[in-house]
Amino acid sequence: MAASDPPEKPGLGGSFELDEPPPRPESASPSPIASREPAPPPPATLDAPPRAPAGPDLVIDERTFEEKHGQAVERVAGVRDYPADWPKEALSYPVRGQGVALLAGATGALFALDLLGWPDSLRFLAWLLKTPVLLFVVRWQLDLVGMSAAGRNEPVGWTRALSLDRQGMNVYVRFLLWFCVTMLPSRVLWLLGPSMLGVLSQTGALEVGLLIVGSAWLAVIALGTAVEEPRLKRPWVTVVWLVRRPFTCLAGSLGWWGLGVTEVAMSALAGSGDGATIPAGVVLRAASVYLLMVSGRVLGVLGRRVDPERTGPA
Numbered sequence: 002m003a004a005s006d007p008p009e010k011p012g013l014g015g016s017f018e019l020d021e022p023p024p025r026p027e028s029a030s031p032s033p034i035a036s037r038e039p040a041p042p043p044p045a046t047l048d049a050p051p052r053a054p055a056g057p058d059l060v061i062d063e064r065t066f067e068e069k070h071g072q073a074v075e076r077v078a079g080v081r082d083y084p085a086d087w088p089k090e091a092l093s094y095p096v097r098g099q100g101v102a103l104l105a106g107a108t109g110a111l112f113a114l115d116l117l118g119w120p121d122s123l124r125f126l127a128w129l130l131k132t133p134v135l136l137f138v139v140r141w142q143l144d145l146v147g148m149s150a151a152g153r154n155e156p157v158g159w160t161r162a163l164s165l166d167r168q169g170m171n172v173y174v175r176f177l178l179w180f181c182v183t184m185l186p187s188r189v190l191w192l193l194g195p196s197m198l199g200v201l202s203q204t205g206a207l208e209v210g211l212l213i214v215g216s217a218w219l220a221v222i223a224l225g226t227a228v229e230e231p232r233l234k235r236p237w238v239t240v241v242w243l244v245r246r247p248f249t250c251l252a253g254s255l256g257w258w259g260l261g262v263t264e265v266a267m268s269a270l271a272g273s274g275d276g277a278t279i280p281a282g283v284v285l286r287a288a289s290v291y292l293l294m295v296s297g298r299v300l301g302v303l304g305r306r307v308d309p310e311r312t313g314p315a
Contacts, residue, residue, distance in 0.1 A: 080315040081152060081305035088299070095294040098155030104294065107138060108287040115282060119271045135260065137162055138290070140173050142256060142297040146227035149301020156294060176226045179234070183219045187211035216254035217243055220300060223253070228304045241313040246303060253300035256293035263289040 084090055095104050114134060118127025141162035148157050187208045221242045225233030232238050243250055263285050270278040306314040 080308050081150075083302060083305070084154060087302060091295050091298040091302070094149075094154075094298040095156065095291050099158065100156040100294070103156055103158065104287065104290055107141075107290045108283070110134060111138070111290070112283055112286045115267050115271075115286060116279075118267075124271070136177075138260075138293065139257075142293050143173070143176070143223060143227045145294060145297035146224060146301040146304060147229075149298050150224075150228045150304025150307070152305075172226060176223065179222045180219055183215035183222070184212070187215060213251070216257060217247070217250040219257075220250045220253035224300050224304050224307075227300070228307060230307055230309075232309075233307075238312055245313045249299060249303050253296050253303065256289075256296035259289040259292035259296075 094100065111131070111134060114127050114131040117130070118124040137159075141159055144157055144161050190208050190211065218239060221233055221239045224242075225231060233242065266285050267282060270282050303314065308315040
């Protein structure tokens with residue numbers, strides 16, 4: 002092949018001529034690593050600089066949900082003193098602050114269900130609807146107990162009672178189980194009857210006595226539930242509280258007795274079929290809600306005497 006001839010292209014039976022490789026960049030030269038320039042040191046801190054406020058009028062509300070709705074109180078460690086003019090001040094507790102509106106609202110809701118069950122054909126439906134409402138009212142009473150024990154002197158609304166948080170519902174369900182346990186002895190005696198026992202000719206007085214003791218026992222359980230003090234649910238601790246404060250525990254259970262008596266009276270008024278008994282029914286229902294609030298206040302003030310270092314009240 003002559004020098005002036007162009008190079009042959011690769012092909013079948015042809016030859017190859019390789020081009021020279023391109024020059025390497027300086028960055029890929031095989032010089033030692035130590036000869037390269039060291040990387041700059043990392044910054045002293047990686048935190049971002051603080052953000053400047055949007056303006057001088059920027060205000061961040063750090064209050065809790067309960068504080069925004071006026072349902073949070075300042076809790077202090079130790080025993081609280083009784084409020085002024087105790088125990089007569091408990092009678093005016095339902096009419097303080099928004100208590101009148103709460104009393105009227107609970108009375109109206111319950112009496113509307115009472116009227117629904119006035120006809121015999123709707124009585125069962127009324128009971129189905131009234132049962133969860135009564136349970137809600139009792140849960141609201143536990144809120145009154147807890148907030149009174151914490152130092153609040155006015156009734157709280159229904160916000161916490163209407164909430165369906167898992168922890169609150171579990172606590173309330175356990176309280177209902179305690180209610181069944183405390184009422185069990187009197188119910189067993191009623192089912193057995195004097196004919197099966199063969200010891201007492203009449204058991205009515207004993208049944209009422211067991212109900213009274215059971216309701217006072219349940220008052221201490223309700224107090225322990227409201228103030229989140231599980232020690233009060235231990236039998237030996239409950240007995241000490243009953244012995245040290247028997248009348249206060251009985252007064253704390255009057256609200257439940259009022260609800261029970263009112264239900265019996267409402268059934269009697271509905272059976273009479275007389276429309277003139279409606280005002281009497283309103284008064285009875287309002288009295289039962291009022292008594293429930295007063296008894297909650299009594300238990301709440303008793304809760305101010307809870308001392309973790311003592312078995313009984315301070």
